[in-house]
Amino acid sequence: MPRVQLHRIAQARSGDKGEGSNAGILARSEAAYAFLAEHLTAERVRTHMAAVNLGGVVRYEAPNMRVLNFLLEDSLGGGGSASLKTDAQGKTHGLALLRMELEVPQEVLDATPAPVGG
Amino acid sequence: MKDKVLIANGQGFWGDSILGPIRLLREGPLDYLTLDYLAEVTMSIMQKLRSRNPEAGYATDFVALIDRVLPELVEKGVKVVANAGGVNPHACKDALLEVARRHGVTGLKVAVVEGDDILTDLDRLMAEGEGFDNLDTGAPLAGIRDRVTSANVYLGAFPIAEALAQGAQIVVTGRGTDPGLVLGPLIHEFGWGPEDWDRLAAGTIAGHIVECGAQCTGGNFTDWREVPDLAMVGYPVLEVEPSGEFVVTKHAGTGGRVSVETVTHQLAYEMGDPARYLTPDVIADFTSFRLEADGEDRVRVSGSKGAPATPTYKVSMSYADGWKSVGQLTISGPDALAKARLCAAIVWDRLAYDGFEYGPDERLEEFVGAGECHAGIEGGTSADPPEVVLRLGVKGPDKAKVARFGPELVPLVTSGPPGVTGFAGGRPKAQEIIGYWPALVTKERIPTQVTVFES
Numbered sequence: 355m356p357r358v359q360l361h362r363i364a365q366a367r368s369g370d371k372g373e374g375s376n377a378g379i380l381a382r383s384e385a386a387y388a389f390l391a392e393h394l395t396a397e398r399v400r401t402h403m404a405a406v407n408l409g410g411v412v413r414y415e416a417p418n419m420r421v422l423n424f425l426l427e428d429s430l431g432g433g434g435s436a437s438l439k440t441d442a443q444g445k446t447h448g449l450a451l452l453r454m455e456l457e458v459p460q461e462v463l464d465a466t467p468a469p470v471g472g
Numbered sequence: 473m474k475d476k477v478l479i480a481n482g483q484g485f486w487g488d489s490i491l492g493p494i495r496l497l498r499e500g501p502l503d504y505l506t507l508d509y510l511a512e513v514t515m516s517i518m519q520k521l522r523s524r525n526p527e528a529g530y531a532t533d534f535v536a537l538i539d540r541v542l543p544e545l546v547e548k549g550v551k552v553v554a555n556a557g558g559v560n561p562h563a564c565k566d567a568l569l570e571v572a573r574r575h576g577v578t579g580l581k582v583a584v585v586e587g588d589d590i591l592t593d594l595d596r597l598m599a600e601g602e603g604f605d606n607l608d609t610g611a612p613l614a615g616i617r618d619r620v621t622s623a624n625v626y627l628g629a630f631p632i633a634e635a636l637a638q639g640a641q642i643v644v645t646g647r648g649t650d651p652g653l654v655l656g657p658l659i660h661e662f663g664w665g666p667e668d669w670d671r672l673a674a675g676t677i678a679g680h681i682v683e684c685g686a687q688c689t690g691g692n693f694t695d696w697r698e699v700p701d702l703a704m705v706g707y708p709v710l711e712v713e714p715s716g717e718f719v720v721t722k723h724a725g726t727g728g729r730v731s732v733e734t735v736t737h738q739l740a741y742e743m744g745d746p747a748r749y750l751t752p753d754v755i756a757d758f759t760s761f762r763l764e765a766d767g768e769d770r771v772r773v774s775g776s777k778g779a780p781a782t783p784t785y786k787v788s789m790s791y792a793d794g795w796k797s798v799g800q801l802t803i804s805g806p807d808a809l810a811k812a813r814l815c816a817a818i819v820w821d822r823l824a825y826d827g828f829e830y831g832p833d834e835r836l837e838e839f840v841g842a843g844e845c846h847a848g849i850e851g852g853t854s855a856d857p858p859e860v861v862l863r864l865g866v867k868g869p870d871k872a873k874v875a876r877f878g879p880e881l882v883p884l885v886t887s888g889p890p891g892v893t894g895f896a897g898g899r900p901k902a903q904e905i906i907g908y909w910p911a912l913v914t915k916e917r918i919p920t921q922v923t924v925f926e927s
Binding site: 361367368369371372373376380402403404405414415416417418419420421431432433435436438439440441445446448449452453454455469470 | 513608692693694695697698733736737738739740741742743744745746747758759760761762763793794796798835836838840844845846847848849850851852863865866867905906907908910
């Protein structure tokens with residue numbers, strides 16, 4: 355199976371939520387959503403983001419929007435204004451998730467338009 | 473009743489561009505302009521400003537905006553709903569009436585919605601049985617009660633609708649929900665009732681889509697190469713029908729893009745459980761609606777469902793939570809990252825020599841440019857960047873200890889490795905950390921009040 359970045363089949367938007375962040379993963383097609391709903395588990399996201407997120411990960415599904423929503427429960431280095439980090443609001447956590455490499459079936463790639471400019 | 477109402481949001485937060493609302497008024501038709509100025513820490517900052525000056529404590533940007541657009545606003549009859557009141561909505565209203573007087577505008581009706589500020593009622597409410605336990609941690613408020621600096625209830629949309637019913641052209645609120653700024657006018661225009669759950673949910677979802685301004689019209693969008701003319705990005709405009717069905721769009725000829733993807737990006741922003749988006753007015757179900765393209769730069773949202781609201785309001789409190797200090801220097805190559813690591817070690821060693829040691833939880837080292845935002849994530853770092861920004865910080869309860877850090881950063885320019893520069897801005901200073909304390913309060917204990925004033 356081809357190995358691609360999550361970015362090839364999904365988009366993302368993230369931001370702060372209390373002492374953690376949420377990252378919405380937006381599948382680029384129905385086929386990509388079905389694939390990600392099965393394979394992009396909370397555990398997989400927790401492992402990928404472990405250097406940033408010290409807490410657990412909870413996953414929610416919104417198939418009407420083709421969105422999988424991940425809550426990273428301790429990812430900001432403190433809530434409110436306590437964080438010293440550059441990305442104290444988790445604005446870049448969605449893009450960090452899109453760096454994940456996945457083995458994706460060719461038929462899912464064929465059914466999913468690629469982003470312009472890579 | 474109108475067959476549709478046009479509502480635009482021109483401000484996503486305090487600090488957003490003033491061009492958003494100016495261009496919304498100038499470049500197309502509108503019935504309502506909403507403006508969101510409040511973030512969670514904003515109320516605490518405003519409370520501090522007010523404690524020094526009884527005339528302060530609101531979003532002064534809003535008054536500056538109205539000063540620029542008032543003649544156009546009056547001529548076009550566009551109504552404005554803004555949470556610019558902060559912790560001092562009457563001072564905000566007085567400033568607006570003064571602007572109207574200077575412009576020679578008489579008969580301008582400005583409403584104030586209040587009741588959200590419960591700072592001085594906390595002890596009474598606690599005596600009546602409100603625990604204000606922290607929603608995230610479960611801890612009781614008693615542990616930090618003496619350090620609370622602001623306490624505000626997120627009010628719903630009905631007081632805003634009431635203000636509009638009383639004829640206000642400008643509605644000034646304190647803390648309320650962001651989507652309520654949009655839902656309030658819809659309740660007023662279409663006569664939606666407090667148990668019209670699906671319609672209240674639709675208005676809430678519409679409000680959520682536009683509450684961060686250009687974040688739904690192509691700003692902060694994954695496929696940024698596909699977004700035309702971000703410089704002239706159009707802020708979002710909603711066309712809402714009495715049924716609650718609505719279209720997200722922007723004025724013709726503006727930059728940016730409205731597509732199912734750009735709207736979905738914003739729907740996913742700050743999302744928790746999508747099936748239960750809680751506001752004081754309704755529980756909106758973000759898994760219920762359908763999104764579809766409806767022509768160029770138009771997205772239709774239909775089929776929104778809602779469930780009965782909870783009996784509580786969310787309360788946002790802030791409290792003094794220690795001190796922090798952060799500063800940065802730029803380190804050029806060759807060997808930028810290795811030299812930056814040496815610089816960090818030098819600062820900590822010199823401070824330790826002087827008796828100031830900061831534990832792992834009390835200090836921060838960042839190497840911006842080497843892959844800091846995505847450090848430790850596959851593909852997220854570079855081993856030999858041509859230059860890096862070294863960012864160091866400390867925090868803790870002892871202000872003197874935190875303040876001692878700043879003066880040890882800049883000496884690296886002459887007493888560290890070569891290529892250290894970029895120290896403009898002076899020594900980093902100790903700043904107070906504002907802690908955030910979310911809690912709940914029983915709705916019945918929070919009276920709201922609407923008053924209309926005239927220029």
